[in-house]
Amino acid sequence: MLRLFTYAEEKSELQRHLSRTVTFEPEVREVVQEILTNIEKRGDKALFEYTEKFQGFKPGEITVSADLIEEAYRSADRDFVAILEEAYNNITAFHKHESERSFFYEGENRVILGQRVTPLERVMLYVPGGKAAYPSSLLMNVVPAQVAGVQEIFLTTPCDSEGRVSSHILAAAHVAGIDTIYKFGGAQAVAAFAFGTERVPKVDKITGPGNKYVALAKKEVFGHVSIDSIAGPSEVAVIADDSADPEFIVLDLFAQSEHDPDASSVLITDSSELAEAVKTLATEKVSAMQRSDIIQQALAANGAIVLTKDIREACEVSNMIAPEHLELHVRDSWEILPDLKHAGAIFMGSYSCESVGDYFAGPNHTLPTNGTARFFSPLSVRDFIKHTSLISYSKEQLGLSGEKIAQFADHENLQAHAEAVRARLRKLGR
Numbered sequence: 001m002l003r004l005f006t007y008a009e010e011k012s013e014l015q016r017h018l019s020r021t022v023t024f025e026p027e028v029r030e031v032v033q034e035i036l037t038n039i040e041k042r043g044d045k046a047l048f049e050y051t052e053k054f055q056g057f058k059p060g061e062i063t064v065s066a067d068l069i070e071e072a073y074r075s076a077d078r079d080f081v082a083i084l085e086e087a088y089n090n091i092t093a094f095h096k097h098e099s100e101r102s103f104f105y106e107g108e109n110r111v112i113l114g115q116r117v118t119p120l121e122r123v124m125l126y127v128p129g130g131k132a133a134y135p136s137s138l139l140m141n142v143v144p145a146q147v148a149g150v151q152e153i154f155l156t157t158p159c160d161s162e163g164r165v166s167s168h169i170l171a172a173a174h175v176a177g178i179d180t181i182y183k184f185g186g187a188q189a190v191a192a193f194a195f196g197t198e199r200v201p202k203v204d205k206i207t208g209p210g211n212k213y214v215a216l217a218k219k220e221v222f223g224h225v226s227i228d229s230i231a232g233p234s235e236v237a238v239i240a241d242d243s244a245d246p247e248f249i250v251l252d253l254f255a256q257s258e259h260d261p262d263a264s265s266v267l268i269t270d271s272s273e274l275a276e277a278v279k280t281l282a283t284e285k286v287s288a289m290q291r292s293d294i295i296q297q298a299l300a301a302n303g304a305i306v307l308t309k310d311i312r313e314a315c316e317v318s319n320m321i322a323p324e325h326l327e328l329h330v331r332d333s334w335e336i337l338p339d340l341k342h343a344g345a346i347f348m349g350s351y352s353c354e355s356v357g358d359y360f361a362g363p364n365h366t367l368p369t370n371g372t373a374r375f376f377s378p379l380s381v382r383d384f385i386k387h388t389s390l391i392s393y394s395k396e397q398l399g400l401s402g403e404k405i406a407q408f409a410d411h412e413n414l415q416a417h418a419e420a421v422r423a424r425l426r427k428l429g430r
């Protein structure tokens with residue numbers, strides 16, 4: 001189930017085995033393209049057909065009402081509500097550190113230059129809900145949008161064939177102050193909010209994680225709307241030395257594999273004893289897991305144990321993968337941190353397991369996948385703001401700099417640009 005690779009001898013085979021592109025498989029591209037085209041052309045009609053096809057739900061009511069959300073919150077298990085509230089507070093506390101302020105400064109001659117920070121107006125937050133319901137992803141999406149000050153937040157998640165949304169999602173929505181939830185999932189939901197339909201508003205940005213259909217749809221609508229990143233099927237890489245506990249590692253690999261057969265979980269170690277122990281224990285334990293089928297499919301297709309000559313080489317392998325999550329189970333995780341260049345989130349030491357970040361610590365769990373941690377960042381408050389430059393020039397300063405500006409325009413052969421300045425210079429008697 002978990003294949004062992006010796007890095008020095010099997011480097012290119014390992015690269016092939018773990019390769020994850022942002023365009024996914026040709027069949028996925030074809031399906032997503034067809035969905036996007038249809039929704040853009042046929043609006044609600046196509047949206048409702050796809051919702052019936054993929055969720056088994058024939059839309060009547062397309063949103064969950066505020067009353068139902070409140071009712072789900074009231075009847076939810078009180079301990080779970082308390083956990084949701086604590087997680088919401090932790091996530092909020094972390095994201096407040098990400099806030100950005102406008103800045104203005106005054107130069108000579110009363111020139112004021114600056115950058116104004118304003119929230120986006122209208123966003124759609126995607127909460128996955130195919131193979132599992134994700135109240136945690138609801139909190140992770142909503143909090144940064146709220147901290148940024150976004151006024152119109154639309155949230156969507158796939159409902160079941162009866163039109164019901166998981167009561168845990170509804171309870172989380174209430175905790176986060178959300179009072180409407182759309183019931184659409186998949187590429188069709190992304191397309192509907194990117195293009196707008198008769199009953200679904202067009203938004204400025206779509207954020208949130210999802211499976212390969214959702215992730216690819218977001219990539220394809222980029223430009224019609226903004227997106228956060230390619231946050232597709234989950235990934236974890238674990239770097240471990242001989243001090244690591246094999247059981248912790250097996251469960252952490254299972255934890256990400258249980259999300260999706262497309263998830264990827266990789267152990268990178270310089271200890272052949274640990275590699276063997278993890279391989280054996282994973283095989284022993286997997287059949288007892290509730291999501292055994294999904295875990296086995298994910299580990300066979302996208303899992304690996306990689307044996308390296310030392311921990312420095314293990315860091316190289318991790319940098320090559322650029323995983324969504326990276327766990328460090330080594331004697332001193334802070335010592336190797338400088339060698340790690342690309343990862344969505346890094347978990348320091350064997351008691352910082354990924355589940356801590358998935359649910360509770362505070363940093364966002366919506367993270368770049370498919371190697372895009374090389375250049376994308378975790379979902380953050382920065383995703384929900386934009387910057388506008390501000391220039392306030394005085395007559396005096398234009399009088400001093402105007403001829404240089406006009407000459408710059410002359411060198412670009414843009415006469416009107418130059419004349420716009422020279423007309424003002426004439427008025428100033430220069």
Ligand SMILES: NC(=O)c1ccc[n+]([C@@H]2O[C@H](COP(=O)([O-])OP(=O)(O)OC[C@H]3O[C@@H](n4cnc5c(N)ncnc54)[C@H](O)[C@@H]3O)[C@@H](O)[C@H]2O)c1
Binds near residue numbers: 130187209210211262
């Ligand atoms: N990267 C991150 O930050 C992050 C965070 C949380 C979850 N995740 C990932 O989110 C994903 C959740 O996936 P999910 O499937 O449970 O829920 P989902 O909501 O992402 O996708 C479900 C929808 O996918 C569409 N779909 C399924 N099969 C299809 C097919 N054959 N053709 C066309 N459309 C199809 C359907 O419309 C369905 O409603 C997992 O891959 C998980 O690993 C990622």
Ligand SMILES: N[C@H](CO)Cc1c[nH]c[nH+]1
Binds near residue numbers: 233366
């Ligand atoms: N591991 C997921 C991100 O890849 C986030 C998550 C939500 N719930 C459990 N896990």
Ligand SMILES: [Zn+2]
Binds near residue numbers: 255256358
């Ligand atoms: Zn997870």
